[in-house]
Each structure stands twice: as C-alpha cells, then as structure tokens.
Amino acid sequence: MIEIPKAYEPQSVEDKWYDFWVKQNCFTADPARVSEKRPAYSIVIPPPNVTGVLHMGHVLNNTIQDILARKARMDGKEVLWLPGTDHAGIATEGMVAKQIRKEEKKSKQDIGREEFLKRVWTWKEKHGGIIIAQLKKLGCSCDWTRERFTMEPDYVRNVQRVFVDLYKKGLIYRGKRMVNWCPATLTALSDEEVEMKPQKGFMYHFKVEVAKSAALGSATVPVADSGISPISSSRTAIPVGETSTGAGETPALPGPDGKIWLTIATTRPETIPGDTAVAVNPKDARYAHLIGKHIVRPLPAELPREQKLIPIIGDEHVDFEFGTGVLKVTPAHDKADFDIGTRHKLPLIEVINADGSMNDLAGADLKGLDRFKARKVAVEKLTELGALVEEKPYENNVGFSQRADVPIEPRLSEQWFLKYPAVEKSKACVEQEDRTGLGGTGYQPVTVGNLPTVSEASGRLPGATGQWPVPPGQKMRFHPQRWAKVYDHWLTNIQDWCISRQLWWGHQVPVWSCSCNSSEEFTKAKIAYDYLLVEQLERADLVVRPKGALEFTGESVSVSIRKIKEELGFSSFEEAIKEHFRRQTEGYGSGSLQVCIGPDSLEVAEKLEKEFGFTQDPDVLDTWFSSWLWPFATMGWPEQTETLKAFYPTTDLVTAPEIIFFWVARMIMAGYEYMGELPFRDVYFTGIVRDKQGRKMSKSLGNSPDPLELIAKYGADAIRFGTMRSAPLGQDVMFDEKDVELGRNFCNKLWNACRFRQMVGSDGSQTEGEINPTLLTSDDKWILLRLDQAIREVSDALAGYNFSSAVQTLYRFFWSEYCDWYVEASKAAMGNTEGGTRNAEQEKLKANKLAVMDFVLGHTLRLFHPFLPFITEELWHGMGFNRELPEDRGGKTIVFATWPKPFSEEERTYFGLDDAADKIASAKYELVSLGRSLRRELKLDPAKKLKFTLKPAGELPANEVEVLKLLLNAEAVEIVAQTWTPAKGTPSASNSLGELFLPTTGLIDFTAERERRAKEAEKIRAEVEKVRQKLTNPSFAQKVPAAVLAEHQQRLAGWETKLRQVELSLENLPEA
Template identity: 35%
Template sequence: MENTNLSKTYDPKDFESRLYSKWMEDGVFKTKPNPNKKPFTIMMPPPNITGQLHMGHALDHTLQDILIRWKRMDGYEALWQPGTDHASIATEVKVVERIKKEEGKTKYELGREEFLKRAWDWRNEFGRKIVNQMQQLGDSCDWERERFTMDEGCNKAVTEFFIKLYEKGQIYRGNRIINWCPDCKTTLSDAEVEHEEHDGHFYHIKYQIKDSDEFLEIATTRPETMIGDTGIAVNPDDERYKHLIGKTAILPIVGRELPIVADDYVDLEFGTGAVKMTPAHDPNDFEVGVRHNLEKINVMNEDGTMNNLCGKYEGMDRFECRKALIDDLDKEGLLIKIKDHSHNVGTCYRCHTIVEPRLSDQWFVKMDELAKPAIEILKNQELKFVPDKFDKTYLQWLENIRDWCISRQLWWGHQIPAYYCQECKEIVVAKEMPKKCPKCESTHFKQDEDALDTWFSSALWPFSTLGWPDNTEELDYYFPTSVLVTGYDIIFFWVVRMAFASMFCTNKKPFEHVLVHGLVRDSQGRKMSKSLGNGIDPLEIIDQFGADALRFTLITGNSPGNDMRFYMERVEFARNFANKLWNASRFVFMNIDSEIMNGVTRESVEANLTLADKWIISRANNIVKEVSHNMDKFELGIALQKAYDFTWSEYCDWYIEMVKPRLYSEDKDAKQAALYTLTYVLEKILKLLHPFMPFITEEIYTYLPTVEGSIVVAQWPKYKEEDNMEKEEEMMNLSMEGIRNIRNVRSEMNVPPSKKAKVIIVPTDDKKEAIEAGKDYFVTLASASELEIANDETNVPEDAVSIVIDGVKIFIPLDELVDFAKEIERLNKEKSKLEGEIKRVNGKLSNQGFLAKAPESLIEEEKAKKEKFEEMMKSVEERLANLESKIK
C-alpha cells in the first residue's frame, strides 16, 4: 500500500461504496453449511417491491446486520437470508395505476396473461431498487441466496402447503363474512384491517312489533345495512323484552318481517339491549344467524354501492344511501334520535378505505388446531420474545384467532391451486390442472382465478427459502433459524403465521428468539407519515452523513420493544464520533515507525509497559467482556454506548494524551511499548464497533500494520484473564481523579492551560505507589511545571490551593494567581458537599432497620465511607481556617 495513513479528513463518500463493492467481490458475506461451525441464521423480513427503504426498514436492517456481523466474527456460520415480497395488493394497485396512466386501460382489458407480464416487469424494475438501497445501508447478506416470494422455489412451497392443509381438512371453501375493501376490491384478513378512531353516530330507529302498538328501539352505526336485516336479537335474561321473544318485528322502509330471537351474544348493558341482525354484513350477526337459522341477504356490490335488492337506493354509494335512508326514516317518523359516537372503524391497511364486512364465497384456513402447537412452543420457552412482554400479544392473538380468509380477488400473487370441473362443479386441489374429473371424468377444468393472501407465502419464509418441501442440506443445517427481528406492529401479521406454519410443515419452531423493536418517530414523538410530511429519508441521511452515522444514531439509546425519537442533532453527534475515531486512528498511524514495530510481540514489550499501558489494556479487556455480555442479551444500544464511551473518553481523551511524550522521545523501547499498546487496543476498538459502524471500521482496519484481511471475517475479541489488571486500573484511576480535580480547580480560577504550576502531592502510605507510578501524567495532563511527592505538609506554602481525594492531598501553590475569596468559596462548597455525605452515612448507620437487615460487609463499607468523609472534612476545614486567617 503506497499510502500508509488515512486521508486528512473523514469523508464516508470516499470509501463506503468502494468497500461494499470489495466485500461483494471478495465474497465475505457468503456462507454454506459447515459441520465445523455452529449456524446462526436470520431471515430478513422481505420488504415490498413497491416501496423504498424508509426509516423503519433502516432500524430493522441495522439491528439484523449488527447481530449477523457480530456472530460472523464470533466464529459462527452466519447466514442473513435476503429477499423481497411480492405484496399482492400494493403491487397490483401500483401496476393498475401505471397501466391506466400510460395506456388508459383496465387490467381486465389487458387480460390476465398480459397484466402479469407487466407486473413482473414492475418487479424487475423496482425489486432491484430496494436491494441497492439495503446495500447502501451496509446489509451484509449472502446476496447469492436472494429469494422472492413468487420465485419458483417459493411457489412450489406455497402449493405444497395449500395441498397439505387441504388434505388434512384444514382448508375449506365457504360462504362466510369477510373483510372487503371496496376500493381494492378484494378480501382482507383480520390482520390487514387497521382500526382508526372515527367520529360517527348512533342512529336510534323504531322497529314496529307486528300487529301491535309496541315497538323496539334499535341503535345502529351502519343504517345502510338494515336493508339486509333478517332478525332482531335480545338477551334471554332481559326482562324488558322477554315477552317479545318469538314474536315478529317489521323492518322499517322495507316491510320485511323479522323474527325476534333470544341470544346470549346481546349485551344487556350496551345500547338499547335489542340488536338488529344483518347476517350477511356483520361477523357477529352471522354467528347468531347460524344459530337461529336466519336468512342471509347481501345488499351491496363489490364497489360499496347498494345492489338490486335495495329498491330506490340501488346504485347509491353506501354512505350516500345512509344519508338518504335516514332522511326517509325521519320523514316517516321512524327516526327516534341521533347520538354522537366515537368508535374504531376498520380500514384497509393499503388504501385506508373503510372496510365493509360482507358475505362471500372464499377459501379459509381452520385455525383452532393449527394455533395449538404455536402456543405450546412459547409456553415451553422454545420460542422467546425479547422483551418478553410481547408474549401476551402473541398469545392473545393465537388464543382468540378466527379462521383465516386466504383468497384474494387479485391476479398478482400465487394463484390458488384449485380446479373446478366445468361439468359437475367438482373441486380438485392439485399441483397442476387435472387431466380428467374424478367424479364425472370430464376434461374441462378451470383454475380458481383468485390469488392467495400474501401472508400465506410469507408464513413459509423461514424454511421455503432453504429449500422446503425438499430435504436440502441448507434446511437441515440452518433451520430452525436463530433470531427474527421485527417491529411490534407486525407480530399479528407475520410472526404468528410463521409459528403455526412452521410447526405444521416441519414440526419445528421457525426461530429461537424474536427481537422486537419499536417505531422510529420524529423529534416530537409523532409517527412518521406522508400526511404529516415528517418522514426522514434514510438515503438522504446516508448521502449527507454516511451510513455509519445513521446506524449509530438508530442504535444509540435503543432498547428492545420501545419507540425511539429521531433527532438530526444525534446524527451530527454520531458523525462527530466517527470523525474523532478517524483522527485518533490517523494520529496512531502517523506515529508508527515500521522499523520499530517490526517483530513486536507482547512478550517483547512486557517489561516496558507503563501504568497507562496496563490500565488501557485492562480497560479494553473489560469492555470486551461487557459488550459481549450485552450483545448476548440483545442490549445492542447499551453495548454500543459502552464501546463509544471507552473509545472517546478513555482511549482518545486520556490514553492518547498520556502516551504522546513517549512517542516523541528518543527512547526506542518506550516508543515501541506505546505503539504496541496503541495498535493492540485500537484493533479491539475497531472490532467492537464494526457490527455497528462497518464502513469506517473496515477502512481504518486496512491501515493497521498488525492485521491482514477484512475486519468482516476477523475474530471477535475475547476476554483474557491475563489482560485483567485490577491493581493497575485502581492506581491509574487515582491519578486520573487527581488530574481531573486539578483541571477543575484551574478552570474555576480561570487559569489558562499554558500557565504551568508546581503540584505537591501528599499521599497516605497505601496510595504512595499509585501516585509514584502516575506522577508523569500529572506533568503531561495537569499543566504541572514540576511534581513533588511529599510525606507531609511541612513544605506546603500557606497560600496553596488544596484538593482532597481519597487518601491523597494535592496542593497547587499558585501564588499571586490565586483569588483567595474564590478559593474560600470553592472550599465552602466542598465542605457543604461533604456535610451532606456525612449526614447520609450517619443516617444509615443510626437506622436500626438498616443495621438489622444489611449484611455485615455493607455496614463495614458504610463505616469506612464515614471515616473517609470525616478525614476529608478535617482537611477542608483546616485549609479554610488557614485561608480565612490570611484574609483577616
């Protein structure tokens, strides 16, 4: 390498894309089954081919990449399986819009075959776009294994899953209430319905009892559906209505006779206690209707307009009909009152149109038996949520799950593998079109035109991507997978489905851990949305600050399951940290002498390691242990914070400053030990930070003279007992505390750093060794012109400023620079602080409850503190008395 140092300024544009291309070229993300290594597998939640990377993706992918890079370095065969989702509804909407805009045609005018060709063109155009964006973020996936939910292998798995469920009696075709989107003109599963708070009304309507002056007051939020009413239900224990059970009411406007039935479904306390039954337009009414054999009358078309059973209201939009119907009821004296009512209304997750429950012939999966194994793996702790508070969400969904409507009135997606005999209407479920009907031997078949719910294929993602239903080497090695990383808003959509699908198809859990993260909100805590215009494009952040700064921002302060706020100030802070690391590394490389570093080993420098060297080596060793521990517990935010604090404060601000005199000296042995320590610790820092900030750490790593190859496949640092030097850490901490206090005192007195002053230190016997070992650092870092270590205070000038720390008194004879009034003020503050500490300790030691319950070691610790504080107080009072006497 011609250039042996980093460029002068940190600019991620200089190397981020270059490094990613090299990683791809060198194949460092590739993986294959390896019997000599343990597998670690993450399946990427496949992003839709309709979208682009948003801040939620950026967080989700950063978390996954951190885990996969860490485990790869830690010796695992780490597979991050990438892929994209066909997103039936969203993609079809986009393609339909494009065809209409460019050609002025509907999908029906194009025909299914031509439409699907356009949809695949869309996928080829936009599917690559989001992959490129993931790579900009630094996603270290095995891209040669990239999958698509409609590729040949996934299609084969979907067909196998459908047939297997059908043969086991878990799939059926039925006429049931489904969620219908009048805009997308397709069914939706319960999980695809989003509930939004709407201001609506309760319309109280008079339903006359047949052959009677009596009437029932019925309250409804959807009066337009009353045209399909076929009964009225009351609670059998409701004294108000017992006499009406078995009688008949008359449907207003329409005139239909409605049987009055008794059913426990009706809440005695809610509304009027009498509920109109519209079995074709409400799931609960449907169930009541089945129990009481009520007629099912569908009064709406697919587009949400009223159908030919609606008389004068035919052709009206459902909300237009509502208005007209209420006007007519009012005119006829049948409208009792209208009450304001705020309630949750189901909307389509894609277009946010209000969903219409309606009766329809659809394909369903029976969920009662399928849910049981998925519940068991959580209860048996085979599947674990992080944090575990999401256990309840998962269980609540599974324990109350309804049959899953899986058919969608779409063309883009997996076409349902069901074939209808055109002669006898027999249904044959098979991998391909039958040659002849098993019932009537006809050869005329037509495949079901509907597509399967997108989540039907996504449910198979953890194992279909590894080759299922075939018994592949990859499936055997990488499955079950290790961790699923996902937002808490997708547990219902996806996690539950993967759990029961995996148990049904493989009899194995899909993953061991589910790491749940929150949402990325704006700086005001609002959800990012187009309507608010508060979204932040992660690609713009990357372009301006670099991918490392974005990743650092998303992880700092992040904790599992909790939302986070995104502040631009934090991005700038992250960039500043990257700049600090860059400049510190550049300083190290600038001082490397290849001749001196040649053949350097730990053994060759051991005798010349100073207190500072041993301290930073020991601190780095302990940080390795702590960061690894936090990573194991998925506390990625805490792990990064510890690595950051150590890098910025201890390595850059303290150690590099301590080591400078040796780097500039003529002492070859001292310089060699310093350079060894600088590079030894820097290597550890780069490795600890690599999963979080992959680009800058790789770029710096390539300049380290002590390593070879890519940091991507370097070994994760391990805790070494021989690097644990507690004594040296304690000794160094004492010097650092002294230096810190000297700096504070000088700052309070506005003494410029350039003004040197003598420092006199009077340590107790047990602190002498530590002060002696750290004396040079006072000269370097505390602006000491000279340092004197004294046995007592005999030669301390009377006007010296004093500092008292544990076992050590420090004096600075600042002569005329001292403002005695300010020094007295400072000592009084110190005295007040010590009085507070002594009061607290005395309070504890006089508390009988504490003395009775606390272990002896804790009591002794508090007594030692009291003794220390009282000694410090004595010293402060002596200094105060001395100064005050001088002023007098």
C-alpha cells in the first residue's frame, strides 16, 4: 500500500481479487479433505435461467449464499457451493422463437424441430455465460469447476432415468384431462404456473326456453339416471317453504306465453355453443321440478332447434345463491364443468382451438374469431335474439399463464401426469411450528438461542453435513418457519403434476409408441411387443406398456376377458368374450404400444424407430422435472461419487418463497425417493425485492435497477452491503438505491480507517505487534470489549440467518464505536505533541495503541469478509495482516482466515477487560457529549478553542484528561480539586466521571443558558415523577422482584441528584 487513494476505488480491486481466488482454487471443493475436523458444508445454487440476466432477486439470494459459504470456509469447513443454470423451457424457447420471427419472419414450425433446437443451442452458447459472469462480478464464491446445466448429457440421462423409474412404478401416466392451456405458448401448464388475477369483465344474464317434453326428439342427449342421487331426488319432493335453506321461494312456472324461461348467468357467452347441459341444484325448489327436461341452447343461431336441445341436470355443485342458480355446463372448456360432465356422462363439444380462436362448431358467427372478440359477438347475437336479459360489470378471478401473461384456457388434452412420490415422508420431515410448546415428538426445535456459542461453532453444528443420517425425529427447518405451514398445506392438497409441455426445448419424453391403424401395423406391433418382452427381461430401464387391443395380446384369454368385462361394465361374460375376439381380430386402431426407454437402452429405441415405425413422444418435460433432481443429479448421481458422499445432503438452501412448490417441495420428494434422505437441512426463504413504493420489481414496470450498473457505480461490496442491510428477516425487501450508496460510503469509511492506521504508523514496524496489557488505556479496553460484543452478535445473527441484524451490528461497531470514539480518542496518543518531541513512554503507548488497532482491524476485516469480500481482501493484504499467518489460515487470502472468536475468560483476565475500564471509557464519552452540547447550546463561536474545567469524581489519570481535551476540541481541560467552586453562573454538565465546567466569562448568553437549564430540569422532573409514581404504588413494592425494585430506586436517586444539580446551577445563574 504505497500510494493510498483518498477514496476506495472498487473497480481497480474487484476483478483482480476474483481472478486471484479462482486461480488459487479457493472455491474448489475437495471431498478428500473432508474429515471429522474439517466437516463438509454445501449449498446448491437455485439455478438461474441459462439465458437470463442478473436482477435484484439474484443479488439478494446469491449474496446470502455467498455469506454462508464464506463464513463456513472461515469456520474451517470444506465448502461446496455448486453453481449452474437451468434450461428454462418456455422462456428460452420463447426468446429464440421471437428472434427467428423477427429476423427471418419464420415460425419454429417453418424451420423444423431439429433446426430449431440447433438455434436454441447457439443462443445458449451466446447468452448462457452472461448470468454466470454476473454472479462472478457479485463476488460469488461458487465452485466453477463443478458448474452444471440441466440440459447437459449427464443431466439428460438422469432425467430419463428418473422418468423411467417413475413410469415403471406406475406414477407417471398419460391421460386425457382438463389442463391449463396457454394459448400464447401453445402448451399445457401445471397448476403452479397459473396465477389468479382479478379481472374486470361483465356478467351476462340470458334466458333460455324450457322445451316441452313433447318437443323432445330422439336426437337429444338422454339424461343419465345416475346423475341424481336418491337423496336429492327425494329432496326435490319437499314442499316449497320447507327447505332448510329457504332459497328459491317459487318454482319456475310457465309464463303468460305458456313457456317456462330460465335465466342463466355467465361471464363467457362465447362458450354457449359448447354447452351440453344446464345444471341446477337438486335441492333448489325453484328448479328441481325441471330436472330431466330440456332447454333450447341459443347458439349457434343457425342450428335447427332440435339440435340445440340440451338437458337440465341436477348437480350438487351448483350454488343456488350464486347468479341465477342455473349453471350452463361447458364440459370441454371449464374444469368444474368437465367434472359435472363426467358425473353425468355429458358429451363434449370443443368450440375453441388451441390458439384461442373459435372453431366451426362455435357456429358461423363466431367461427375463426379470437375468444375475446367472440365474446363480444356472442353478446351481440344474444341481444339480437332477444335472449340477453342483463349485462352488468363484474370482477372475477381469471387464471393467467405466468409466463405469457394471457388468460389460461381450460382445455381437454392428452398429457403426461405424475403422481408425486414420497409425499407422506416429505410432509412429515419439515418441522412445523409448535404452538403448544409441549413438543409432542420430543424434538426440541433448535432456535438461535440453542445454537452452539461462537467458540463451539468452529466444530460442527448438530445435524450438519457429516452427521447423516439425521437421528429420527430431527427435521428439516424452514426459516422463517411460517413457510412450513404453507408447504404443509400444499402437500395436503396435492394434485397430480402435469409434466408434459408442448415445446421443443427441453427433455423429450422418453416414451416411444407405434400406431395401429391397419391390420399390418397391428401385426407388426404384436411382433414388436414380443421383441420388447424379451428385451425387458435383461433391461432395467425398459418398460413396455400395451394399450387398448394390444393390452390383451400378452395375457391369457381369461384375464383379458375378465378385464374387458370389468372395463366396459358388461353384465355377462358372453359379451366380454365377443369383445375379446373382436379386438383380437379387428382391434387395431384402438391399440398401441407405449415403450418407456431409459438412457442405457437407447439402441432399442433406435431399432423400434427403424424397424417397427415407432416414434418418440414429441412433448418435452416441465423444466422443474429436471430441477427437482438438482441437489443430487449435479453431484454425479447415480454413481456414489466422492462428491455425493461428502456433500449430500446439502447443508443450506437459500431460495425465494415463490418457488416453494415449484422447486423446494419437489426437491424434497425427489430427495427421499432417490437418495432416501432429505436433500438439505435448513431452508432460508428470502423476501421479495420490491421498489421503494412497495411494488414487486418487474421488467414491464421497469422499476428494477440493473445490478451490474449499480456494481459499476458503487462496487460489488456496496450492493451486497446495502442489500443485506435492508433485508429484514422474513420480510420483503424495500430496495432503494440509497442503500447501495450507503454501502459504498461504508466501504469508504473502512478504507479510510485503514488508511489512517497506515498514516499514523508509517514507520511500518508495529504491524500486529504484541499487545502489552499493562499499557492498555480505558479506551483500548473499551474497544476490545465492543469488538468482543460485535463478534458475538454477528456470529449469533448468522447462525440464525439474520443477515440484516449482522450487518447492523457491523455498522454500529465499526462506524460508531471504532471510528467515532476509539479512533478519535486514539489521536490523543498519535498526533504530534505540541511540545514537539515525544518521550519514550509516549512512544511505547503509541506503539501499543497501534497494536490494538491492528488487532481490532484484523478482526474487523475477517468479520466483514463474508459480506464485503473484495475490500476486505484488498485491505487484508494492504495492511499486511496476512504476513505472519500460515498459508491456509489467512496467509494467502482472507478467504481462509479464521472466523473471529470472542475472548475466553483467560484472555479477558490477561487484558484486564473488566467492568471498571469499560465504565470509565463510557462515562468519558458521555461527558464529552455533554460538554459538546454545552458549547453548542451556549451558542459559542465554534471556531474558538475553549478551556474546560473538570472536577473529577475520583482518580483520573492524565492520559484520560488528554483524551477528554482532544474529544472536546478544547484548548485545555483544567483539573480542579473537590473544594473548588465555580464562579456564579458557570455552565456545567456532570455524570459519574465528574463535573465539567465551561468558565466563559463574558462570552455567555445567560438567557439562552437559563432556558436550556430550565428545559433540562423539566425533563428530569418528568422522569423523576414517572419513577416516583411507580414506586409509590403500594402493590409495586409488594409484587415486583427485588432486583427490579432496587433498579427503580437507584434510578430515582439518580434522577433526583441530577435534578438537584440542575436546579442549583439554575439558581446560580446571574440575572441576564
């Protein structure tokens, strides 16, 4: 550190040290080094989108992980922070498709699957490194030698392996279901990817005519008699007025025209052509008698009346208080309606295409229109027909595609579903809040208070990596714990996971099948089946599943017949036998072979494609279907690698609560299913980063600052510090650029404090000299005690994942305690003495003080390192604190310097860190503040150096007086004897150290002084009154603990003394 710039310049420092760390393999984890003495600590990064860019959420999240990882290194652990990226199916595919559309005016279909995927890989090569480079800028200490990607070959094989396994276990199945369809990206989505948003729209009421029974043609759909349970049927017989609900006073009866009209409420009139029934609640007295009759569906208008007769059915699902109590049922376009349709075996009429446009069945008026345009037209049409009764503004919740931000279209389609594995275990393993405090399991939740103290923490935490398997009853903990409840709730109501996506970029479903549309194909399939049955004997990752007609070719005739009978509900075997033979001979068309093939049997797939005309399922898997394997799939699984053995299960997971279902819960299930163990022990959920108005940061709002710009402007340490400081435990983060500015200022303060140390000790010989306890002043002891306190607080805060609290302690300690008081006070021993030369004793005191400074700064840099990695490394070397340390303990880099420990009892005794010294220094600083206030309030010329007089309460060494003089910016502090009395009206202030006078003959504004003291007296009187009132309360003295009573009495005495002094000085004040 030769030329020390006046201000810290992060730009010149950060890249230099990052390169150094990487070149020196500081972040590379070595499983061979893990031992009893050097436990493993691991985190897997929540993989960011490979083509994404860093945003404030990443900054928050990764700074926390880096703090944990760096702290663990300093604790002497072998640390693996495993980085990587996620292929992000929909997002990446969307970006590439958009680019192609823009640049070549082509769709992805135009260029074809193979070519498209090539383009995605090119895109990935180009943009994939961006976010990784950005994480490096932030200072993240990831093990880059282990960087992983969810689409790399090994990972792909793992995804396939898991798919085959779950398929084999019967947990993965293909089914025709109502799914959340995104008309923009043309794919199905899982329930988790749908976001409910309140939407302003209209509720339309339209009337339909109930057809007379005679009008019923044979073409109409019969009402399934299973639709109404006997109970509800009997309920319909209850006379009006006796229904317990009291709803529906009057049954709907024919009007003057002899017709019965029903009014139906809907928000989606465009789906009317898809209605196949209207439903009423069988308990609803208004309508129950109409069940079994039909209504005339108004749309499509051009259809003849008899083709638009749909039944009125009774279904408990209908809420008769909502709308009109009559529900139109569109089984093909609504989840609830689909269920009703299933219950009543209603036909399905699809009227909307995959892209959200209306098809031919929607009728001539709507055909080809977009669904929203169609809504308007449908309303116009209803109006024209005289069917529209009412149209009123209405707000309801509409599901939106999280990615494309367009309303979801519930749509019937064939998809792959997963029944989640290990649900019960996953549910049980997370510690739930114990409100009773009884702890039924016998397990004591480990809170911050129960964690080992700092000195113990250099060893292993209970249950940390290296102590697996976890003893029974020990659980995973969420921080803040309330998320455990959210997690539990989701698992309790868990639905099968729709894992297929109609995309190209991703893990293609490893299932092959053949078509059987002709007898030749059918025969071929039968041959293929025989071949596969043989292959299956030898291969663990090959599963053949015959469907339809082929299902029975491999079974005995009797099994087949029994199955058919069951499936089709035949009452006798006779019909089943007929069906069996029909299928055997002409069953093709309904048959197929589903073959699920793992990574080790791909040659079978090849053969199937070539020789039997099989094709692979075109769908890809949900991105989360690869992410949920992340903790172990990144460590070499399924091999029992050294990495996996040493670092799995991981120690901490840091992630956003938004992906608790998407990712965390699923990783836990996968962990149990494939590793037989939890994937991590503690999960820390960050807050959501919001702008200062409390709005979520988003691209569309443009309220998200670019972290890279902030880093360029303020430095990486600054953004880390600022973010951590404003991120309270478990709350959202209100981000303000001011926070980063504050971080920069802090770094600058740290820089300059070190610079000061360099300047006062420029002879360079005293670096980390031994501290001589006999030469320690009260200031020295005071700062050592404050440091000790800071170490405890920061260590505890980190153990409890309370990052903002840790940072606040550091801020207070360094800025207020070290810089404002200790450094200022130390100047008394540093500066040029007015007499010119310094004697030998002064030199000794100064040298000792420099040793104390080095001790404190050395500890401070280490305390700060996890938060401010760059500046601490720069100063660590610049100050030479690394010089005498072993290579692997801070000699080479602060990364491996040991985490500071609080003083032991022996050290306290050795340095003489007792209460007395602490109290003297504290009182001294307090008196300084009082003295400064005095001169300020007396409105004295600030430029003028003043003489103070001090009447000490006890013995006061000369060096303490020197400090007082300096801090008071006084010309002199004269010490006077107890017998000394000030001139009448001398302004004064006092505390336990003594009485401080400001003899200011002729200078003083007595009116101001009188005012000041009167005000002070009033304040004190109020305090006295407050305490006195408490003490005079008879029950107070009786019931309060002795210590509290004594404390109050002492307090009262203190205030009373103070009051007397002030009153006296007020009396002494001469008239103005």
